[in-house]
Amino acid sequence: MDTLELQGEGTATASSGAAQPANPRNLEKLIEVNHLLSTLRADLEQKSLQTSQRIETLQKLRVHGRKPENAEPIYEKEGIATLSAYGFDEPEAIIYREALRCLANALLLEKATRQRFVDLGNGRKAAEKLKASDPRLHLDFDKLFSECSLGESINNHIHRHSKQFSKGKKKKLTPIDELALSETLKLMFNITNYYPHHTTTFSPAIPHILKILSLIEIPTPPLQAPVNYLINSLLNLDLEAEKSKAFSTNPLFPKFDQNCNVDKLINILDQAVAMHKPSHLETLVVPLLTLLRKIYSFAPEGPRKYMEWLLLPEDNDHDLPIGQSNTLSSRLLRLSTSPVAPSLRDGISALMFELSGSNASDFVRNVGYGFAAGFLMSHDMAIPESAKEAYSSKAGKEFSSAINPVTGQRFDAEPVDTGPEMTEEEKEREAERLFVLFERLRATGVVNVENPVRTAVEQGRIEELD
Structure with a gap:
């Protein structure tokens, strides 16, 4: 059994109850799901489908099962039984793995399916499946690169997907194309993660990934397939072109608009923070924060200033105690104190610190002692000795009036105590x-x-x- 796939690949918001009522506006999806399951059930008895047909049917069902709406038959007892038969009784690995992926999504997204899965006697079958050795563990990827042109094939597939997009038009991929692109990007990420010496092989894919990311229609919520896989795929690549000189101009900062890719990534971050729960952001948004930090570390001055302008608190944010306005920077700062998301907390604080020139005084000046102190202490960095030091003109920015170093609010904007003086x-x-x-x-x-x-x-x- 593919352990990673059992984590599921559905939307970030897992349901905690039964499947929701079908949306009549997407009756076509419900009919298609019923048809696919009926085809699979009939094949269990008649064995009328070819291997390629079984795989294609299961893949289509997996795409529909990523969201529970209008896919209710998958999550019912008969649907789980059908997928279990293919997942645990089918001898061909290429088929049973596809069925297990469908089951993984169902178990992740609908709590009620977990009991149905157990009631069908699948607990023991799943345990037995784990005993099987995975022959893929002995696969020599170096030979696949040298003898089978694996890197070039992946680059060509991504290039083919990018051709589906034209400038000036937002595009939404078909479910099958979306699945194919997502699987290709996941393969690239895993190869570059475990075989970093092959990273430069994928440099030609960078402009095509950026093209898709810039023109694709962002889903709601945003950090789901294929957007999250597009972001993840960039993490291990040679974006700075330190090891390869594949391009005369870095595709991250094109001459026609150096800020366009940075702007798109920050726009995705803005939407994600507004729509995803903090507990989901813990795993979903950290790769995006890491990518932004990586880009900022080698970006030209123009994009660096642009990132600072969009992500750090501005003068207007100091009208209230820092972090209380509705700007992106304030929402990020509030998340940086979330008790349920330690990786998210550190990722946001690290981004703010680096945007502040990795300087403790500038960091405190930008976000206030309240948000800065914990990060600085946990990373064994000295906190500025006085608030005045952090807010002096030496910090590189003049404020129109004095700032409360703890709250980050301007003193002249603080509420005035109109009550009687203390006795x-x-x-x-x-x-x-x-x-x-x-x-x-x-x-x-x-x-x-x-x-x-x-x-x-x-x-x-x-x-x-x-």
Whole structure:
């Protein structure tokens, strides 16, 4: 059994209940799903389909099963039974793996199918399947490159898909083309991940991947096939052209518009942050953040400034405590404190830090102490000694008025306290409370901080009241 495929490849939002009612606007899909399952059920008894026909039928069913809407028959008992028969009783690996992929999606997307799967006695069958050795583990990919032109074939397939797109027109691939492109991109990513010495072989595919990414219609939510695979495929490639000189001009920054590819990636990020849940972003958006960081590290000055403008807080963001507006930078900063997404937190903070020139003072100036301190401390970097240092003109940017270093809000925009002034007794109680808090902080040993109240007493600046 292909363990990776069992993780499923459906949409990011997994359902927690039964299949939702069919959408009458897509009745055609429901009819097609019923027809495909009926064909497979009949073939179990009659054995009338050729191997290629079984594979094609299962592939079509897998495409429809990526989204539960109007695909309900797949998730019902009879549908699971049919796929299980092909997945566990079929001797041909090329067929049973395709059926298992369909089952993996169904188990991921619909909670109710998991019990149906178990009730059909598939638990033991799945365990037995895991005992089988996978002959692909002994495949020599180096020979496939040298003797079978594997790299060139993958490049040619991606080029063929890019020809389906023409400039100025958004395009949505057919389900079969989308599946073929996704599988090709996944293969490229895995090869470049496990065989990095073949990375430069795929450099000719870079402009074709970027062309598809720039012209393809972004799905809703955005980080699903094939957009997520297009992004992932770029991660391991020689984007900076350090090892290969395949192009006179880097296709990431074309002369007609150096910012176009960066703009598209940030647009996808903006939509993803708005539509995906933080728990889903933990796995889905980190590759995109990594790609943006990689591009920024070698981008020309124009695209670098453009990325800073789009992703870092602007002057207007300081009208409120930083992170409270509805801009992309504020939404990213709020996600950088998400308790359910540690990789996402670090990815966002690392991107903001690098956009700040990898300078702690500039980082604090851009996002405030509240969002910067945790990242700096966890990476053993010194926090600027004073807020004034972070917000000085030396930081490279002048603000129209003083900024609260903790909240990131302009002092003149902070709400004014219109209540009555504290009485002397209230001031004394607050001083005592601060004294106790600072003493407890010192006792922890976490930080070596001088108690300002104790210092004031020692300097004679505290007056004892009757």
